[in-house]
Ligand SMILES: Nc1nc2c(c(=O)[nH]1)N[C@H]1C(S)=C(S)[C@@H](COP(=O)(O)O)O[C@H]1N2
């Protein structure tokens with residue numbers, strides 16, 4: 001491992017702690033570098049390193065051509081209005097109940113149809129990969145949306161690394177299932193452990209990432225520390241948090257929401273303004289933080305990412321496969 005850049009919290013001077021404003025300026029700089037043909041996007045030398053402490057700055061994050069230009073939600077919005085039923089079903093429960101959760105030590109088991117399988121320490125799991133800023137529009141099935149500046153790793157790169165065999169048609173994920181650390185697990189609000197999955201084509205689409213941070217910093221517990229899935233053209237529930245297992249499967253994997261309410265939550269869960277949820281319309285959305293009286297805005301097909309992903313579904317009846 002190169003001699004990088006793991007700083008203990010005590011080594012980080014206050015001047016180094018990126019304010020949100022500085023963070024965004026830096027990112028604009030990165031994007032300008034990318035557009036003008038700078039070498040930033042091409043460089044790929046350093047191992048991904050994620051410090052084990054709250055709000056620590058992530059080193060060596062490069063910009064991404066996939067980031068939206070829309071203004072991100074505030075750090076406060078992104079980290080206090082959450083869904084993470086393992087910590088309770090209220091929007092402020094994850095923020096309130098996940099503070100003492102320790103996302104270390106952490107290991108991730110990779111199994112199923114792949115040449116490389118096993119159980120890996122989190123640090124070893126991410127080490128081969130680059131970290132990227134990805135500012136994405138996110139759309140929850142409950143008809144609200146946010147813009148979140150994630151830091152993540154391309155899932156396509158991760159999948160390639162583990163060398164799936166030709167039998168691998170899907171990638172399934174599972175969340176840690178630890179009652180002693182997650183008070184919400186005592187209630188049967190969902191079919192635990194939380195499970196989600198993607199087709200291989202979805203998992204290897206360039207937009208799909210596993211996020212390890214946001215706003216240039218370590219991922220907060222309430223957002224799924226230390227590692228969670230982000231799929232910006234799908235409803236938020238596909239973005240499984242606190243991942244401890246990644247499985248290459250031949251059959252379509254179960255998903256917790258689909259198991260508990262199959263009529264309401266399908267496997268695909270592509271953002272689609274034309275297919276209503278059985279209990280409410282999906283045509284419009286409220287951007288969190290835009291004010292109580294702000295008007296709703298129209299929801300875009302595939303959450304506005306159609307150019308990148310519509311081809312994956314051209315032979316699929318999106319009313320039937322919601
Ligand atoms: N393990 C787990 N992952 C989860 C959830 C959950 O309850 N448990 N909620 C999902 C839902 S419904 C949404 S909208 C997103 C919210 O992510 P955020 O709180 O980081 O914005 O997380 C998803 N991932």
Ligand SMILES: [Mo]
Nearest residue numbers: 140141236237
């Ligand atoms: Mo959601």
